[in-house]
Amino acid sequence: MTRRLIAAFAVLLLTAVGCGSGGHAGHGQGKLRVGVVPNISPEKQRAQYEPLRAYLAGKLGTDVELFVATNYAGVVAALTAGRLDVAYLGGLTYVQAEAQTKIVPLVTEVDQETGTPEYLSAIVVKADSAYQTTKEVVDGGGAFAFGDISSTSGSLYPRIMISEAGAHCDTGDLMACPPLKAVTFTGGHDATAQAVAKGDVEAGGIELRILHRLEKQGSVPTGALRVVETRNVMGYPWVAHPNLPEATRTAVTDAFLAIDQPQLLDLMRAKKFAPVTAADYDEVRTQAATLGLLTPKQGQP
Known part of the structure; x- marks a missing residue:
């Protein structure tokens, strides 16, 4: 400047x-x-x-x-x-x-990372999880973690992805997305990453570049989480x-x-x-x- x-x-x-x-x-x-x-x-x-x-x-x-x-x-x-x-x-x-x-x-x-005004929202599971797709996550009926309730890449777009995969998310009750047995809001991408890595939930929604930063910082072991789906999000x-x-x-x-x-x-x-x-x-x-x-x-x- x-x-x-x-x-x-x-x-x-x-x-x-x-x-x-x-x-x-x-x-x-x-x-x-x-x-x-x-x-x-x-x-x-x-x-x-x-x-x-x-x-x-x-x-x-x-x-x-x-x-x-x-x-x-x-x-x-x-x-x-x-x-x-x-x-x-x-x-x-x-x-x-x-x-x-x-x-x-x-x-x-x-x-x-993308070289565009868009970044990536991702659904992640533990590296050794049997789930390979978002549909398998939803059909498995386990627990899913969102970040902050007003997060674009940690709440909105993961909800889009699981809904398209068959979850029936209630617009009147954001905690209800059957067949998932439980939905939680962790408050942040770092907390979501930890929840998935520790096995507290089967899967979670996270901003992918934040996950990469957490791995670089050592907050999450590199390779501990695996991406099953991504979606482009406006910056x-x-x-x-x-x-x-x-x-x-x-x-x-x-x-x-x-x-x-x-x-x-x-x-x-x-x-x-x-x-x-x-x-x-x-x-x-x-x-x-x-x-x-x-x-x-x-x-x-």
């Missing part, structure tokens, strides 16, 4: 924080509030994104407060209430948020609160598109960034409504 672009980005973001109605994030506090969904445990997520927080604080010349809720719905609630200026959401949390207020999608990462969008002026949103988008620092790109699991629109999430929107996941389920396990 050039010095001129960084300076322009800083001025525009600080202007956005300082103007508008009194309820908007950061007003009068000289602070930029950035929200991130906890796709792993919130404590680990906060530590992982510390370099981004420090980078933004240094480059923008202002305090940057990183907000990681205990679950995905908490980030949606903070964003729609105007307590955040910018947020990094999953596709499902984005469409849940836009159902409550007019959230503006800006950019998503071009995934390092996590960075979104803006609707009170952010259009000119500022454009400048923020341009700034993301210009990021070329390897450390920051690696942090975001990105080769680069690409613009996104609401239409890019039409499939997520449609499937979420069909499967009863469009509204965040507060208090759900």
Whole structure:
């Protein structure tokens, strides 16, 4: 990013924080509030994104407060209430948020593994499991683990896959997907990986690139889990609160598109960034409504 672009980005973001109605994030506090969904445990997520927080604080010349809720719905609630200026959401949390207020999608990462703005959701079993397909998992009638209830790749797309394989998931009761005997929500991809690896459940839904990162970190032994199915998912969008002026949103988008620092790109699991629109999430929107996941389920396990 050039010095001129960084300076322009800083001025525009600080202007956005300082103007508008009194309820908007950061007003009068000289602070930029950035929200991130906890796709792993919130404590680990906060530590992982510390370099981004420090980078933004240094480059923008202002305090940057990183907000990681205990679950995905908490980030949606903070964003729609105007307590955040910018947020990094999953596709499902984005469409849940836009159902409550007019959230503006800006950019998503071009995934390092797929080389596209899409990444992979996977259903995994233990390496020595007899199951070879999702249908065999469903017909086996065992226990299945989702991540956070509002996770796109850990809940929505695994539910699509098991439903297409014959599970009869009740849109009124997200814990019921017969013939599976039990469904659990672990709260995060790392917890789902551990649940499958330990044999607590027969299978689980997980974001594949997070599994690869957990293996690289040694949190999950490499090869302990085996993938039986994957599905392409539109990337996590960075979104803006609707009170952010259009000119500022454009400048923020341009700034993301210009990021070329390897450390920051690696942090975001990105080769680069690409613009996104609401239409890019039409499939997520449609499937979420069909499967009863469009509204965040507060208090759900």
